[in-house]
Amino acid sequence: DVKVTQSSRYLVKRTGEKVFLECVQDMDHENMFWYRQDPGLGLRLIYFSYDVKMKEKGDIPEGYSVSREKKERFSLILESASTNQTSMYLCASSTSGGAETQYFGPGTRLLVL
Amino acid sequence: AQKVTQAQTEISVVEKEDVTLDCVYETRDTTYYLFWYKQPPSGELVFLIRRNSFDEQNEISGRYSWNFQKSTSSFNFTITASQVVDSAVYFCALGGGYQKVTFGIGTKLQVIP
Numbered sequence: 277d278v279k280v281t282q283s284s285r286y287l288v289k290r291t292g293e294k295v296f297l298e299c300v301q302d303m304d305h306e307n308m309f310w311y312r313q314d315p316g317l318g319l320r321l322i323y324f325s326y327d328v329k330m331k332e333k334g335d336i337p338e339g340y341s342v343s344r345e346k347k348e349r350f351s352l353i354l355e356s357a358s359t360n361q362t363s364m365y366l367c368a369s370s371t372s373g374g375a376e377t378q379y380f381g382p383g384t385r386l387l388v389l
Numbered sequence: 390a391q392k393v394t395q396a397q398t399e400i401s402v403v404e405k406e407d408v409t410l411d412c413v414y415e416t417r418d419t420t421y422y423l424f425w426y427k428q429p430p431s432g433e434l435v436f437l438i439r440r441n442s443f444d445e446q447n448e449i450s451g452r453y454s455w456n457f458q459k460s461t462s463s464f465n466f467t468i469t470a471s472q473v474v475d476s477a478v479y480f481c482a483l484g485g486g487y488q489k490v491t492f493g494i495g496t497k498l499q500v501i502p
Binding site for chain 1: 420
């Protein structure tokens with residue numbers, strides 16, 4: 277079974293803090309993705325990575341950065357957290373190729389105060 | 390640009406009723422993939438099905454069935470004899486010949502005992 281894990285299920289941070297969300301997959305997948313999920317908006321892609329050290333912006337990259345130093349690990353960084361970044365963050369991974377099935381982690385609910 | 394429309398934001402049914410979740414998509418790609426995911430209250434998206442644009446055969450898996458109609462750009466999902474455990478948010482998604490996938494906003498299904 278594909279296993280995608282995220283470092284925290286719940287996180288509470290203060291405005292202005294630097295926040296790291298970690299994602300690890302154990303299936304040797306090339307692609308990894310970060311989404312945020314908000315009510316009424318569905319899932320929106322923040323960034324994705326198709327290889328180590330490679331990244332591409334998704335639909336809403338502003339205020340976020342990512343890091344992929346190892347194939348199995350993909351980190352999402354909020355450089356200076358703001359209240360409008362309070363959301364559910366979902367990580368996913370897939371094999372390479374076009375529109376392959378993405379497998380999701382359990383999500384991190386982030387609250388920025 | 391790709392677009393996925395799930396017009397039903399919330400549906401309530403009584404247990405054992407059949408329910409159909411609608412999904413309409415827009416794409417200019419000739420090769421594309423359609424997905425359905427289930428998100429139970431625990432939060433993790435669970436993959437249900439992936440279908441490519443060249444395969445219009447309907448699919449049945451237990452109580453779940455999918456109806457793909459290219460002529461109407463629809464990929465509807467039916468649950469037969471619904472159960473309380475089917476209560477979740479269901480997402481339809483569309484991918485082209487690249488890694489990015491576009492998700493609909495989701496349909497929240499509540500099955501009442």
